[in-house]
Amino acid sequence: MLNREGCPENVLAIKDALDALEGRWKLLILLSLSERKKRFKELSREIYGITDKTLSKELKLLEANKLITRNVQSTFPPTVEYAITAHGKSIQIVLDALYQWGTKHRKEIIGK
């Protein structure tokens, strides 16, 4: 049984992961930050189709889940940089699985 009362431990862990990575932007933001630290405008330019409002919301959620840090640089005017955390980098296992399966899925659906 998969409902809340009888929710086996494995489904709870999967739901936790889904909640933390929920939506299509978080993994792409983490993928981008896994290259190097970046500012808001860099992320906004790089991640195709994301609005500044959505990017701002997603960055806050990623920070709350300890997947990234937000660092205010003591420049004038102050600048803000986002960096992936060690915990954020541990998502690589999920990215690798998504990459493998996504490649297989593409072949299954469009045959190449």
Next chain:
Amino acid sequence: MLNREGCPENVLAIKDALDALEGRWKLLILLSLSERKKRFKELSREIYGITDKTLSKELKLLEANKLITRNVQSTFPPTVEYAITAHGKSIQIVLDALYQWGTKHRKEIIGK
């Protein structure tokens, strides 16, 4: 660069996987069907919090992505059963990664 023009092949495969599994219900439906074939009402009861309208929509999307099949049984009245496909079962690699990471994430966030 991760935007559409210069979108490296790995990000495209990850986006394909995210699109096919997008949202929090599809993986839970596949997880439920990986046990055995099930009817609509069974799925609706088992997957905590899903509405019939959402379940119906998600089942159609999963079918379109060849992850499940919809089989009309020649009973009277006719009954409909949903079953996971071989392609659907191949998602296990993503579920395993989500389970591993979700367990780690839970420890990171709530310390147990």
